[in-house]
Amino acid sequence: MKILLVDDHALFREGLRYVLQQLPEDVEVLEAGNFHDGLKLAEQYPELDLALLDLNMPGSEGPISIKFFHQRYPHIPVVVVSGEDGRGVMETVMNYGAMGFVCKNSTAPVMLGALKLVLSGGVYIPPQILQQHSVAEPKPRDGDRVDRRSLRTNEYGLTARQMEVLKHLAAGLSNKEIAQAVYLAEGTVKIHVAAIYQLLRVNSRMEAVRAAEQLGLIGSSSHG
Structure with missing residues (x-):
């Protein structure tokens, strides 16, 4: 299984990589520190099973960038992993094609549950929303x-x-x-x-x- 992880914080990527290794299948994690590099990797690896994208990072314009990614690579399920927890932002992101929205303050089990749900074709929305x-x-x-x-x-x-x-x-x-x-x-x-x-x-x-x-x-x- 190939998962794209795009976030500008190396420490957060490292923590999330550890969480991803707990998924039932073997996972290959492809990483990028900005939106443009993330797009290049998605172009390079069309067989990606999932893309985890931060909202606020270099090259990203927030929800509109999620829309752009989804339109360009509609076959790759997108989950937004963000520090933002406003309902308006989350609804916009879901409307732009994301299959899930996970707040960065979520626990590892919550993150794993969300990713399993999306990988099985479901949609994940945080309970507080x-x-x-x-x-x-x-x-x-x-x-x-x-x-x-x-x-x-x-x-x-x-x-x-x-x-x-x-x-x-x-x-x-x-x-x-x-x-x-x-x-x-x-x-x-x-x-x-x-x-x-x-x-x-x-x-x-x-x-x-x-x-x-x-x-x-x-x-x-x-x-x-």
Whole structure:
């Protein structure tokens, strides 16, 4: 297995290289200290299984560089490993084609779990971002009556929006089609799908639909 690691901090690359050696397969790590050298290596090794890219490093212009990399090498799954943890940046990066976003303050087991998920075809989003996303609606001020509808999740922790995405997912729509149907960015749909997987404890669309049917969340009794 070949993995490209692009980060301008040699010490961080060394630590991540150690983590990568714990993956189940033998890993060859190709390293670059800036975005341009990373592009050259991707050109040189089209058989790469994964690219780990920092957002802020020489030659990179942040999320737009991730978009450029993805458009140039769409066959190489990209995971952003960044010190940034803002939801806006993360959503933009996912919308630009990244398959995962791992915060640099994550532990080694979290990093390994994220990489295994992406290598198996999944999408990884940090749990703190998923939590932020679920409670992004305004919270009541002291003394205000709580509007339960705005904060409500069902007994499985799914929000109304996630249920909407789940129903479209069960109908066989792609992330892009779901995004058009519910008027959201494709990156935001990816986040909802990842949240659904996490809450239903599944790893694929098929498993998600099966679990939702078993729980009575969708199926013949479901309307609209």
